[in-house]
Amino acid sequence: MAEKKRLPDNLQGSGVTDTGEPLEYRLLDESLLDAVCELERDAHTFPWSRKLFSDCLGVRQPCVVVFSRGQIVGYAVVNAAAGNAELLNLVVAHKSQRQGIARALLQHVIQTVSLYADTFYLEVRESNAPAIALYEAIGFVEVGTRPNYYPATKGREDAIILAYTL
16 A cells, blocks of 8 residues: 655645746745745735744645746645645745736645645635635635734734635
């Protein structure tokens, strides 16, 4: 009987955007940590710490980094355990947005976690209309909210919980 691969082994590979732009997916390693942290700081008012990304170097919460034309253009952090998977973070560089990279990356992650889970969850800021539209277009549905989940410039912001049946 063949041993099942761990989730991180399957997150590497290649793909294309809807427009045919080739993409390469690699697991976060120490050499990519600074670039991923810089993308995170550029994308979020309240970014993840370097320590959180360092924790992704293990197998529990792998971070898949997406490259276009040899340049890092985004990443996704996932977790899969006990029949469920969760998208913990997804970022595409500002200059690379609206090119189908987020959709391609998310579909790559969905395909991989479907081998390990039945349901894929994520939380998104209720004010992040572009992300919500992308998630819903892929097939995620709202299953709840987390009041005051995210820090915001003026207090806290609710998170919308979305689920995708794999």
